[in-house]
Amino acid sequence: MKYIDEYRDKEIVLMLAEEIKKASTKPIRLMEVCGGHTMSIQKYGIPYLLPKTVELISGPGCPVCVTSRSYIDRAVAYSRLEDVIITTYGDLIRVPGSTSSLDKEKAKGADIRIVYSILDALMIAKENRHKKIVFLGIGFETTAPSSAAGIIKAQMAGISNFYVYSAHKVMPPAMETLIDEGVLIDGYIGPGHVSTITGDGIYMNIPEKFGLGVVISGFEPVDLMQSILMLVKQFENNDPKVEIEYTRAVKPEGNIKAQEMLDEVFEYRDDWWRGLGVLKNSGLKIREKYAMYDAEEQIEVEVEELKEPKGCICGDILRGVNKPKDCKLFGTVCTPSNPVGSCMVSSEGSCAAYYLYNR
């Protein structure tokens, strides 16, 4: 398959492995921020190819995993309203809330529909004018522009029964907080898809303020090995900077049109991240002028009291302090078919990735 096979070439991967081995003299801990990277690293068995000096840890870049239980609780509450249809990306429906989850509500008869794009949700809104269609807007800079586009489209088409419940978040505050909190990292494998939208400018603080390198990486094994090599070299030469490995998709300035759309519809707010707590200006709220599409503003609902599960260390795993295998619940009480914490739910969650590929 063109544009993919080149990046899965065994010879190139093994050559890069050899170069990493030669370049790496002192122990280095690299965090892959993005859940897509975690999945790819586990799926291709990358850790097996690295020398003992290079350790990879998973970061907070799985949108489902960092979403708060109270978000799920509120979505559950919406789904219990007679006149509401919930539309959501598939990952979210199995995430446990305090006492229920969207798939449990679905089984009880709530109208919850899995969509692959916000445009499907808009279509459902058009076809069900007497119902309120709530789209669960989740994800980082990657998916937030499509939520913005959906809202703009709803306005243009005069659709008034469509609402977005935003849990959209932005990546840089989390990356900076982790270093600030003292998590031991020597460099970041930077998120590829986020950066296609934002460009590389958003990470400049990390080398300048914290002295850590960031290499924006693609998702194929050659990309990841190349990015690791670039980070190892930066580290060995004491030359931290922001570099783009994923040049076939990421431009330094990013996708300006998507950035404009984001800015048109959303504004920053402080937001709660699982494992990290409240981070300043890390969430995206729908602006006042689009408030008629904001589920939080328009649909009143009573939400149950928040309950956190005992023993779940998703928070520490998202901070890179612990690995999934350090959790007592991992693989025993908490499995993909019975997830306790959100990291076990999403296919990008580090617990799910470890469970499937590295148990």
Add this chain to the structure above:
Amino acid sequence: MKNQFDTILLGHGSGGKLSHDLISELFAKHFDNDILRQQSDSAIIENPGNQLAFTTDSFVVDPIFFPGGDIGKLAIAGTVNDLAVSGAIPEYLSVGFIIEEGFGFKDLERIVITMADEAKKAGVKIVTGDTKVVDRGKCDKVFINSSGIGILDKKDTHIISGSRIKVGDQIIINGSIGDHGMAVMAARNELNITADISSDCACLHKMIGSAMEASSQIKFMRDATRGGLGTVIAELAKGKDFGIHIHEDQLIVNDGVRGICELLGFDPIYVANEGKVVMVVAAEDAQHVMKALKKHETGKNAAIIGEITGDHKGKAWLETQVGGKRIIEMLSGQQLPRIC
């Protein structure tokens, strides 16, 4: 058939005249054979004085028609294959239909004709059956249950347990993986994808028969249906005194299947097949078996994909296409809803 109705009515399941007409003019007509013709409550079959293999399976696939097959072909092939991978020769099948009120007669007839054709080609007899019709909305179009009986030679009873597997044995699969699951996925219109993918749904017993003639050293067989190749391999290794090593670069994944897997984030080793058997064969016989498989259309792309190892006991390892290594776990939860 000549019928006055375009759709199935509740009355077709009532046990009265409509039921009788449906059975005689549709099911009995197409499935016809000496045993079924007796139209008794049970099929009476000769006991051949050997061991019997007995299996059952229910089919609820959505959509019921998909490229490469339909729910009827799936029911016949699925049941035949369950018998064949046990080492048995499939002989008799039962078929039970649960039909939603309002289901189109033409669609039902199309399914029945596929089943009759498939059974005839396979050389198995449908000897008993049942029909129920449920209220609209209580089932989705049509569900089929099928049971099957096969004759198992005493010398082959070990195959089902894999008790003779030894370090060094080779692992063979009869072709590409993931075709069925992705064909069904693409046939649902939710994705707006047009892909050139066809289900691999097929009866495998003749091919398996040739392989068993070519070698008495086939030590284990399993059809890699739901959960895919990965789940079969992980299950086989679990709790055993050996490990399994699979070479990803030996696996065949067709381009269309790969494309959709990439798009949706599925791993093809966990995607369902309906015409694939995984075999464990003694190393010295592996090439004989490969030769026998390749003589059949269903086995022309057969490949040796791995071996039984003395290390990593109880675990299955995949050497990835880039030279990395990872564990193959059983699929937990579902990659896809209602694929068979």
